[in-house]
Amino acid sequence: MSDTVATAPRRNASGFTMARIVFDWGPPALTFVIVAVLWQLVAINNPYVLPTLDAIGNSLASDPGMYWANLLVTCQEVVIGAGAGIICGFLLAVAMSELPIVEKAVMPLIVVIMVTPVVAIAPALVVAFGFGMLPKYIVTGLVVFFPMLVNSLAGLRDVDQKALDVFKTLHASRWEIFRDLRLPGCMPFVFAGLRIAMPLAVVGAAVAEFVAAGQQAGLGSLVTIAAAQANLPVTWASIALLCLLGVLLVSLLALLRKRILWWSDEDVIGR
Amino acid sequence: MPAVSHLQSAPAAYPDEIGVEVSNVTKSFGGDTSRVTVLNGVSLTIKKGEFVSLIGPSGCGKSTLLKLVAGLSEANGGSVSINGKSVREAAKDKAIGLVPQSPALLPWRTILDNVSLPISINPGANAGRKLRDPKEILQSFGLGHALDRYPAQLSGGMQQRAAIARAFVFDPEILLMDEPFSALDEMNRDQQRMGLLDFWQSNRKSVLFVTHSVPEAIILSDRIVLMASHPGRIAEIIDVDLPRPRNEALYASDAFRDLEGYVRSALRKVMEAARV
Numbered sequence: 001m002s003d004t005v006a007t008a009p010r011r012n013a014s015g016f017t018m019a020r021i022v023f024d025w026g027p028p029a030l031t032f033v034i035v036a037v038l039w040q041l042v043a044i045n046n047p048y049v050l051p052t053l054d055a056i057g058n059s060l061a062s063d064p065g066m067y068w069a070n071l072l073v074t075c076q077e078v079v080i081g082a083g084a085g086i087i088c089g090f091l092l093a094v095a096m097s098e099l100p101i102v103e104k105a106v107m108p109l110i111v112v113i114m115v116t117p118v119v120a121i122a123p124a125l126v127v128a129f130g131f132g133m134l135p136k137y138i139v140t141g142l143v144v145f146f147p148m149l150v151n152s153l154a155g156l157r158d159v160d161q162k163a164l165d166v167f168k169t170l171h172a173s174r175w176e177i178f179r180d181l182r183l184p185g186c187m188p189f190v191f192a193g194l195r196i197a198m199p200l201a202v203v204g205a206a207v208a209e210f211v212a213a214g215q216q217a218g219l220g221s222l223v224t225i226a227a228a229q230a231n232l233p234v235t236w237a238s239i240a241l242l243c244l245l246g247v248l249l250v251s252l253l254a255l256l257r258k259r260i261l262w263w264s265d266e267d268v269i270g271r
Numbered sequence: 272m273p274a275v276s277h278l279q280s281a282p283a284a285y286p287d288e289i290g291v292e293v294s295n296v297t298k299s300f301g302g303d304t305s306r307v308t309v310l311n312g313v314s315l316t317i318k319k320g321e322f323v324s325l326i327g328p329s330g331c332g333k334s335t336l337l338k339l340v341a342g343l344s345e346a347n348g349g350s351v352s353i354n355g356k357s358v359r360e361a362a363k364d365k366a367i368g369l370v371p372q373s374p375a376l377l378p379w380r381t382i383l384d385n386v387s388l389p390i391s392i393n394p395g396a397n398a399g400r401k402l403r404d405p406k407e408i409l410q411s412f413g414l415g416h417a418l419d420r421y422p423a424q425l426s427g428g429m430q431q432r433a434a435i436a437r438a439f440v441f442d443p444e445i446l447l448m449d450e451p452f453s454a455l456d457e458m459n460r461d462q463q464r465m466g467l468l469d470f471w472q473s474n475r476k477s478v479l480f481v482t483h484s485v486p487e488a489i490i491l492s493d494r495i496v497l498m499a500s501h502p503g504r505i506a507e508i509i510d511v512d513l514p515r516p517r518n519e520a521l522y523a524s525d526a527f528r529d530l531e532g533y534v535r536s537a538l539r540k541v542m543e544a545a546r547v
Contacts, residue, residue, distance in 0.1 A: 162375035166437070169447075170392045171340050171362040171368040180388065184379045263379040263421060 036212045051232040056240060059233035071241055073218040074205050078245070081140025082201035088141070089148030089189065089197075096149075097156035097182070098174065118204065122211040136208035136218070143204030144197035151196070155189025156182050188264045193258050198249040206242055214271065219245075289355075290445055290477035291317040291340060296349035298335055298503075309335045313349070317445070320475035324488035324495045326534070326541050332503025334449055334482045338403040340479060341369055341447050354444055361444070365389070365396040368438035368476075370448040374430035376422040382409065382433050383418040383442035389441040401442045411470060412436045428459040435467060453483065464490065465519060472516045485534050489527060490517060495534060499541045506541050509534060 036053060043050040045186035051059075060067060095101035118139055159182055167177050209220025219238045228235035258265075298310040309332040317323050325333040338344040339351055342358040353361035361367055368389075376385045386405040390397065409415060412432045422430050431451055438446055451467075452460040465485055471478065471491075482488050488495045492511050499506040513526055521527050 129381035160375055163377060165341070165343055165371055166369050166375055166389075167392065168343060169362055169440075170365055170389050171365045171396070172392045176392050180392070181377070184377070187379075261383050263423070 004106040048230075048232075051236050055233040056237045059063075059237045060240075067222075067237065067241060068217075070217075070219050070222050071245070074202075074209070074220065074242070074245065077136045077140050077208065078201045078249070080133075081137035081205065082144045082197065084137065085141030085144035085201075086148050086194065086197060089145045090152045093149050093156060094178075096153055098178070099142070103153075110146070110149065111135065113142070118143055119207055122208055125208075128213045131217070133210045135212060138203060139208035140201055140204035143200045143207075147196040147200065148193045149192075151189045151193025152186060155186030158189065159185055179253065187261055191253070191261055194253055195227035195250070198248050198253055202242055203248045220265075288319040289316055290319040290321065290353065291479065292350075292355075293336070293353045293439060294350055296339060296346045296351060297488075298332070298339060298344070300531065301526050308502035310339075310346075311504050313503070313505055315496060315505065315508075315517060316379065317479060319444075320321060321476055321494070322478045322480065322492045323491040324480045324482055325498060326482055326485065326488045326495055326538065326547060327498030327503075327506070328538075330499050330503070331498040331500035335500055335503065336498075337447050337449050337481050340445075341367055363393075364463070365393055365441055366444040368441070368443035368446040368450065370431075370435050370438045370446065370451045372449045372451065374422065374427075374434040376430055376433060376437075378422050381419050381421055381486050382414060382425065383420065385433060386437045386440050389437060397441070402410060403440050403442060405436075405440055408436045408440050409433070412466060426459075428455050428463050431455065431463055435470075438476065439470070439476075443476070445479065448478065448480045450481050461489075461519075462486075467491070468517060470526075485531055485538065486522065489513070489530055489534065490521060492501070495535070497537055497541060500545050507537055509537070 039050060040053060043052040043055075046112050069227075092106070120144070121134065125138055129135045129138070137258070163181060164177070167181055172180075194224050205218065206220035206223070209218040210224050212221070220239040223235055223242075226232075226238065291485055293313060293315040294483075296313045297308070299306050299308040301307050313332075313336060315323070315336075324335060327333055335344065339346050340353070340358065342362045347366075351358050353366055356364070356366075358367075376382070376386070380388070383405055386409055390402055390405070406415075408416060409418060412435065414429060414433060414436070417425060417429065419435075423434070425433070431454075431544075435448075435451065450464050455463060468491055480491060489511055495511060496505055496507040497507045497509060498504065509530075511530065513521060513524075513530070
């Protein structure tokens with residue numbers, strides 16, 4: 001009968017869990033091992049091009065407090081700067097989708113701001129706001145703002161027209177249409193925007209720190225200072241931590257997505 | 272009209288009260304130079320508790336007519352009233368239940384929460400009406416086991432049934448259905464048709480039902496409105512004097528077949544006239 005319900009996916013039903021793990025994790029693990037081996041070969045033969053992996057590890061282990069302090073500064077920039085950028089981008093998207101006049105009025109200005117290279121704005125912001133955290137928040141926020149705005153706006157507009165018809169025949173208020181239809185419906189787009197914004201947030205924070213380097217001013221400044229001193233292990237250790245921060249953010253996002261957006265993942269829901 | 276007088280017609284639930292009145296409605300689209308008239312002088316009355324089907328070739332404006340009655344589109348001329356009120360007023364009172372072509376369920380809500388939606392929307396209009404228990408209505412649509420499931424976990428037929436339950440749950444005056452079974456396969460379609468028929472027979476509401484299928488129109492309707500295209504207009508209104516309650520057995524009756532033959536030939540005439 002065509003009326004039967006699709007069953008939920010069976011977990012570990014076949015009993016080949018180990019084989020599954022090897023199959024899923026084996027190929028990427030192998031890639032990393034190959035890259036590590038090549039890295040070591042290059043580093044050992046060209047000490048002025050790359051530091052060896054153990055030198056990077058030693059650097060991290062010898063002064064963990066310094067790295068930790070700089071990591072926290074960068075984290076703070078990402079959390080506050082990107083957080084504000086994400087919230088502002090989303091709220092402006094809501095305003096634009098509800099009031100077309102807002103989009104008409106503001107969109108050209110936003111496009112102008114967005115085509116201006118952030119790397120070029122950053123020094124100007126440092127001149128204006130000093131070496132404190134504010135210019136770093138602004139740069140990080142600016143970088144994530146645009147992808148959030150554009151994606152959220154696309155999501156808010158991409159409503160199921162037939163469902164909208166049902167709401168309209170019920171004489172739903174704009175607030176009800178927003179709360180029950182547009183807001184939950186735009187979430188797949190919002191998460192797509194976040195997926196772009198998260199790695200960019202780390203880029204934004206690092207760029208801001210390049211321009212406004214100083215003592216204990218985040219991993220980005222650490223990279224510029226160490227590179228200027230040709231200290232390759234510290235440079236690469238800082239880069240590795242920036243990379244780790246990005247991976248962490250993206251993983252957190254994936255976790256959040258699974259909790260909030262399970263309904264848009266067909267394999268999870270078991271169609 | 273075919274001779275079906277040997278069959279006794281069942282009395283309608285509300286013999287003469289008018290539910291929906293469409294009078295001399297005109298609708299056209301496009302700019303001044305390339306104006307297309309989609310509906311031209313359409314008048315139609317649906318009594319309370321009456322099941323009326325709209326059938327006709329593509330482009331005859333049957334979906335447009337449904338949209339006008341639903342208040343999703345405005346007529347250029349003429350008027351539409353529901354229980355003597357304007358469509359806008361009727362929508363405010365939540366008098367209109369819509370079943371769109373696709374189920375249009377919200378994928379992030381369970382079936383039960385989807386069916387409960389019309390009760391929570393525009394709650395001011397809930398006063399003084401017989402709201403149904405969403406659970407009960409889903410059970411009577413054979414979805415009692417699927418209350419906590421999500422739309423993506425159900426078959427197309429079950430989703431469409433939930434969409435119909437959603438339209439019945441808040442006790443609207445009129446149900447508007449826009450080819451609700453057109454996306455289903457034939458066997459499934461027949462099953463859903465019978466489900467709707469059973470439910471409607473014990474919950475008589477005015478229904479305006481757009482369809483492409485002649486047997487579907489006959490088995491469900493009290494009257495079939497045959498529309499012609501270019502411009503969209505009513506060609507003929509055919510009474511379906513088959514006794515209620517109806518069931519599958521009716522398909523095999525001579526009366527049904529006579530009527531089917533009649534509707535098909537009328538439809539053919541309309542389409543041939545359009546081709547010339």
